[in-house]
Amino acid sequence: MPDETNPTSAAAIPTTAPVAAAARPPKLETLLTAAATTFATRGYSGTSMRDIAHDSGISLSGIYYYTRGKSSLLYEIQSRTIDALIASAAQALSRVTAPTEQLLQFVENHVSYSNDHPAFVRVLSHETAPDGSDERREAVGLKRHEYVKVLRDILDRVRAEYPAPVSTQFAGDMLFAMMSGPRQWGVTDTELNVGIASRLIYDLFVHGFTGGAKAAPAP
């Protein structure tokens, strides 16, 4: 009986495994992916366990063998996603040292991860469990804050080199808004290359729409 909070699944080591063992992902993975996709499109409350069962190919009651329930599914998705995001960012940042270069790395990492796992990131940033009353919500919130803090520290270091018209906190939130967008309003073409998109966001955020030209309207 596997538990969803199992750290690293002490599965039996296949010493002499069958040769043609297809390397298909374990069912928990399939389940979480299907759930994330459905949550992302229909919303948490708009998704029924029967929807997830249908989309994942697992029977309704079978889901409860792998997870404790609907809210646990959401928690697991959000928890894994923010963990992966933090780890991925840390690795990306270790490659450069200059503040502006680290900023670009952070943006590229976030955009890239969002592009690879759009459903998971969307569920992380847009959904919240109405029922899942626990310290779980706070646990996710805490890690999210940790991730935000990483960005803010970078911005502080950038600010030390160049003048900034707004606070670090405010600028950080705005940058997150840009990176998390756009599934709203005009909906910019999502198929532009990750590197290019990251660069566009970076340039717009750092230099502004007028590209650093001296121009301000009278208040």
Place this chain on the structure above:
Amino acid sequence: MPDETNPTSAAAIPTTAPVAAAARPPKLETLLTAAATTFATRGYSGTSMRDIAHDSGISLSGIYYYTRGKSSLLYEIQSRTIDALIASAAQALSRVTAPTEQLLQFVENHVSYSNDHPAFVRVLSHETAPDGSDERREAVGLKRHEYVKVLRDILDRVRAEYPAPVSTQFAGDMLFAMMSGPRQWGVTDTELNVGIASRLIYDLFVHGFTGGAKAAPAP
């Protein structure tokens, strides 16, 4: 029997209305406000008609006297909001002529309206009816596009005066993302003055985080 699609409610003109007639808003208004607030906090699917009944003080069945059903409630909220947003923006823009000044006016108008009616704007930008299959969804989408177009035209005019590193469409979406944020990530203090907040967004968007300084990391 009032109809929700009634254009301007041909109510009887109170020629000699009772003197102490309390000027409390008509019930439809109360209903829509309560529904918008609940939709904004619990989400469309997470909100039950009984929730709305409770929050509005109107009985469950009484709601169906004023509206056709749940999805109609959402449509009415979104439709009224985008209409008001367009009208409000048009009026604000008529006050100035210079492109950058119009841009600031647009931002101020949007932020101000979002501050006055946060629930309505949130429902407009974040919620969508899963069931409300109709030309209604497209009707709202069309008007939304109209509103987006206003911003893009302004940006085009700004671009004619100053060089811009990104496309008008992309920049417009990013600006909307900034203005619609932040109910995510770090959650910037929402209680800062509307005028100041608008100015911060404007400055960050136009001049960038480095305030127009010459600085770019090596790619």
Place this chain on the structure above:
DNA sequence: AGCTTTTTAGAACAAGCGTTCGACGGTTTG
């Protein structure tokens, strides 16, 4: 006063919800 129209609300409806239960076949263990 009566009569008609507008507005309210309790009760009930079928459908869908999250979750649990008990049993099934298949593999591993003794």
Place this chain on the structure above:
DNA sequence: CAAACCGTCGAACGCTTGTTCTAAAAAGCT
């Protein structure tokens, strides 16, 4: 071979959902 366990699923449970029905109270009119 029997026993224990693992993974899986159909069926059912109690409860909530959006919506409708019916009737009674409130308001307007003559």
